[in-house]
Amino acid sequence: xxxxxxxxxxxxxxxxxxxxxxxxxxxxxxxxxxxxxxxxxxxxxxxxxxxxxxxxxxxxxxxxxxxxxxxxxxxxxxxxxxxxxxxxxxxxxxxxxxxxxxxxxxxxxxxxxxxxxxxxxxxxxxxxxxxxxxxxxxxxxxxxxxxxxxxxxxxxxxxxxxxxxxxxxxxxxxxxxxxxxxxxxxxxxxxxxxxxxxxxxxxxxxxxxxxxxxxxxxxxxxxxxxxxxxxxxxxxxxxxxxxxxxxxxxxxxxxxxxxxxxxxxxxxxxxxxxxxxxxxxxxxxxxxxxxxxxxxxxxxxxxxxxxxxxxxxxxxxxxxxxxxxxxxxxxxxxxxxxxxxxxxxxxxxxxxxxxxxxx
Numbered sequence: 001x002x003x004x005x006x007x008x009x010x011x012x013x014x015x016x017x018x019x020x021x022x023x024x025x026x027x028x029x030x031x032x033x034x035x036x037x038x039x040x041x042x043x044x045x046x047x048x049x050x051x052x053x054x055x056x057x058x059x060x061x062x063x064x065x066x067x068x069x070x071x072x073x074x075x076x077x078x079x080x081x082x083x084x085x086x087x088x089x090x091x092x093x094x095x096x097x098x099x100x101x102x103x104x105x106x107x108x109x110x111x112x113x114x115x116x117x118x119x120x121x122x123x124x125x126x127x128x129x130x131x132x133x134x135x136x137x138x139x140x141x142x143x144x145x146x147x148x149x150x151x152x153x154x155x156x157x158x159x160x161x162x163x164x165x166x167x168x169x170x171x172x173x174x175x176x177x178x179x180x181x182x183x184x185x186x187x188x189x190x191x192x193x194x195x196x197x198x199x200x201x202x203x204x205x206x207x208x209x210x211x212x213x214x215x216x217x218x219x220x221x222x223x224x225x226x227x228x229x230x231x232x233x234x235x236x237x238x239x240x241x242x243x244x245x246x247x248x249x250x251x252x253x254x255x256x257x258x259x260x261x262x263x264x265x266x267x268x269x270x271x272x273x274x275x276x277x278x279x280x281x282x283x284x285x286x287x288x289x290x291x292x293x294x295x296x297x298x299x300x301x302x303x304x305x306x307x308x309x310x311x312x313x314x315x316x317x318x319x320x321x322x323x324x325x326x327x328x329x330x331x332x333x334x335x336x337x338x339x340x341x342x343x344x345x346x347x348x349x350x351x352x353x354x355x356x357x358x359x
Contacts, residue, residue, distance in 0.1 A: 001059050001102070001268055006031045008057035010042065010091055011064030016106055016164070018171050019260035020061050027264060033057055043083060048090040052098040059267065060103040062091050062144075066137075067108075068178040070244065070323050073134040075177075084140035092147050096155055103159040104267055105148050107141035107286065109252075109327050110134045111163060119292065119330035122163075122284045131324045149282045152272045160272050162263060165290035165329050168348065169256025170355045176212055176231045182253060185301055186353055188233055188241050189308040195228065196239040196312050209359055232317075239312035241305075244320035247298030252290050252328050255348040258341045262289045265339050274337075290329035291341045307349050 001007065007024060011017035012034040024032060033055050040051050042064055066076075066083040073080060088105065095103050112120045113128040125145075130138045141163075148159035168182035176184055187206075194202045203224065204217030215227040225235060232242040266287065275285040295303075301314055334340075 001029065003028050004031050005029070005059055005101075006033060006055065006057045007059045007061070008033050008055065009061045009063060010087075011062075013171075014063060014065075014067075015167060015169055015172050015256050016065075016259065017061070017063035019169055019256035020063060020263055023257070023260035023264045042087045042090060045086075045090045045093075048094050049097065052094040052100075056098055058101045060091065060095050060100050061263065061267075062088060062103060062105045064091070065106070067173075067180075069180045069184060070133050070321060072178040073137055074321075077136045080134075081136035081140050084137060085143060088140070088144040088147065092144070092151065092159065095159070096151055096157060101158065102267060102271075103148070103157070104263060105144050105159060105161040106263070107144060107161060107163045108137070109163055109165045109288070109290070109329055110138045111141050111145070112327065114324050116327075118326050119328040120288070121330045122286055122288055122333060125284050125286070133321055133323055145286050148272075149285055152276075152285075153279070153282050158272050160266065160270065160275065161286035162266065162289050163286050163329070164259050165252040165254050165288070165327070167254055167256050167259055168352055169259075170352060172256075172352065174210055174356070181251065181297065181300070182304075182349075182352075185243075185304045186308065186349075186356055188231065188243075189304050189310045190353075190356070191228060192233045192239045192241045192312055193308055193310040195225075195233065195235055196310065239310075240315055241301075241310070241312065242315045242317050243297075243301060244317055245297065245322035246318050247296060247301065247316045249297050249322045249324065250294040250326045250328065251297060251300065252292075252294040253300070253345055253348075254290050254341060255343040255352075258291075258343050259289055261342070262334065262339050266337065270337055287334055287337070288329040288331050289334055290331050291345075292329065292331045293345075294326065294328045295345075303346060304349060304353075307346070307353055 114131040116124045145161045151157045172183040174183045174187045208217035234240045
């Protein structure tokens with residue numbers, strides 16, 4: 001990419017897109033184009049095509065997606081498959097029609113089978129059934145990978161796909177209905193700490209900024225306590241945070257700034273032809289992005305608890321789903337291409353928590 005090339009970051013306000021935007025600006029790429037949802041609905045094909053015809057970006061980071069944790073994936077299954085398919089179909093086709101030079105499609109480690117061998121190599125894609133709880137989202141992302149490979153095969157485009165592991169970072173989604181595990185843990189531990197300290201001023205400020213299930217800081221204390229209990233924050237003899245599952249599954253976590261650094265590096269240095277040895281049968285050309293290290297969710301919860309300074313109790317609700325037991329990515333392909341992560345997990349969480357407290 002040239003420093004003056006026009007670059008479209010789809011989803012620039014999200015965790016992934018905002019991190020990519022920061023990294024591009026940091027590296028001197030200043031000709032960036034964005035659209036908010038109110039300015040451009042990526043679900044509407046005509047509007048997306050018109051945008052590409054008008055702006056004619058040369059590079060595209062496709063980071064826009066409908067995302068969420070186990071709870072959101074369980075509730076909004078139809079929306080997760082429809083909206084993600086629609087967004088990526090519109091942007092990839094518009095990129096082809098308008099002559100985009102290079103596109104990066106961002107997926108997720110959810111694409112891999114539930115019982116994939118560990119660590120997960122790119123070649124394990126479609127080798128056995130998916131985890132049921134996030135199957136609609138995973139199928140949409142698999143379709144995006146195959147769409148990029150198929151366009152490269154038929155039209156000789158240069159579209160590459162990357163599959164990040166679980167991400168966390170500044171600007172994450174702390175909505176307790178839709179959030180992933182890391183922001184949910186941070187917010188629950190923080191609210192539990194405030195509840196333990198009887199710090200109602202901080203609780204009211206927090207839920208005024210981001211209401212929980214329709215309850216805000218102006219609601220009665222009884223309503224607030226009832227809502228917190230619904231999401232696993234209880235006040236009994238002490239304050240307890242009850243989390244979904246057993247805590248035994250293992251997860252890998254990557255800071256969004258590291259993810260963005262990897263994405264920009266790959267866009268600068270790697271083309272699709274570098275990823276496929278056999279152009280007559282193209283498979284599994286996507287690239288895992290992660291750390292190659294994981295830990296138990298229970299250990300993560302204890303780490304977040306310590307960083308936040310919550311001195312109450314953690315318990316587990318084994319009647320709720322754990323999701324896939326382990327999803328550790330094999331990052332040997334990424335490392336062979338010249339990139340490795342830099343931010344240690346504990347340091348990253350400390351920074352994200354401080355960022356959360358600023359709001």
